[in-house]
């Protein structure tokens with residue numbers, strides 16, 4: 597009950613705070629978003645784009661002649677546009693076993709993931725991430741992160757720690773990408789999207805199952821890198837792999 601009251605008070609304070617509005621466009625828009633409880637899809641896509649720009653600036657990106665870039669380009673050459681969404685791809689040369697896709701059609705694949713997956717398994721994983729985009733899960737996660745940010749900005753402005761506001765914006769956008777906790781249903785639907793994507797394009801749908809099985813092994817022990825989204829929110833990789841195998845068998849695919 598106390599918590600509810602606090603949030604209700606905060607909502608009022610955010611909408612009337614002029615200080616917040618001066619703390620940069622993100623803080624301002626986030627505050628406005630919290631006030632009206634809506635953010636337009638265009639706004640969210642713009643924040644997603646900003647988030648990717650930040651992430652790109654903070655991570656070592658494989659150059660155009662790097663073997664990892666060349667391999668990824670070869671794998672995705674037929675998939676520069678998916679379901680009408682133009683996709684841009686980059687490799688981060690980090691050990692994390694991870695990939696993400698954002699509402700603006702950016703896909704980022706970590707070296708650590710490329711090292712353990714076959715070409716088709718990579719497509720299966722990317723298909724899953726793109727499924728989250730097509731199903732608007734990533735957009736909704738970014739919206740939620742922006743609302744959390746408005747709340748944090750409010751706390752920071754109250755404590756007079758203005759410097760924290762700018763810093764928190766960074767956290768917000770990363771939060772929108774990596775802090776996303778999708779529901780089991782969202783995960784299942786993203787799996788189904790990937791399955792359909794693989795099938796439509798003549799790939800082996802069972803690579804979706806084998807990619808999950810590799811991730812399931814990883815979630816048992818940590819290799820040191822982060823495995824956000826792919827594993828942390830997918831503790832049931834083994835069950836999902838079985839689901840893919842069951843569907844494939846029903847469809848006569850072996």
Ligand SMILES: [Zn+2]
Pocket residue numbers: 724728778783786825826
């Ligand atoms: Zn997912």
